[in-house]
Amino acid sequence: MSGLYLLALIGVWLLVGWVIYRSWRRWQPQEAKRKVFHLVAGLLLFSLWFGGAFWEVAGKKMYWDAQVRKLCAIDGGVKVYETVKLTPEIYEYYAGRNWVLPDKSDAKSSDEYFYEDDIIYYHRKDPQVTRSLTRVIRRSDGKVLGEYIRYGRGGGDLPGPWHGSSFSCSDITRSPSFEKSIFTKGGK
Known part of the structure; x- marks a missing residue:
């Protein structure tokens, strides 16, 4: 079709x-x-x-992809403000969950660490360009342990029934990941 x-x-x-x-x-x-x-x-x-x-x-996608690359080079990526040494049991618990921490709105009072996300729209029309900021926060003192800034473009294709294309900063799921940059395995 x-x-x-x-x-x-x-x-x-x-x-x-x-x-x-x-x-x-x-x-x-x-x-x-x-x-x-x-x-x-x-x-x-x-x-x-x-x-x-x-x-x-193709032109508007190429233009916004270049803008995303430029913004990624300026301030995209991982920034670690404090590393936390976890006991081997807690480290393995988080590693077993693939380092999925709860979001601030879903975090329970027993969760020691949680994510806080902010999204800023640089261009809302087609294509959409966003800046995503993810922070890991320690509940006990509210300190930001690290943040991950990512820019991305979505859409900008010919109109039609298919899914739009996307482009973003390089992925950080390879080792060391965002969470592994903050949390390290400590001794007992």
Whole structure:
């Protein structure tokens, strides 16, 4: 179904391009100055038509991906303010849960550490560009132990029934992960 939709979009684009071309060809001036103007106007229309199509299909994604790369280089990544040595039992407990800490809104009073998330929208239209800030906080003193800043782009594709593409800062799930940068295994 999405293939037919894409073919219909291409067909409409080609049809409108053909109508513009036929209109341009119908007007044939006789004077040299008008012929030059006619040619320049045709090249300008051609450039606008194909440039606009390129911008819609790939240009805005390329632009926002470059902005995301720039923002990631400026302040993206992991910042550790304090490392915490956990007992082997507690360390294995968190490691067994794949370091999933509760969110601040879901944290119980017995949870010693929790996440706090903030999302800032840099561009709400299509494509959407966001900054995600995740902090690990110790409940006993409210201290921020570390934070992870990530930028991402979602969407910017041709409209259709398919899922939009996305782009973000490099993933930090490889070793050492965000949580393993903060929590270390201590002795008994």
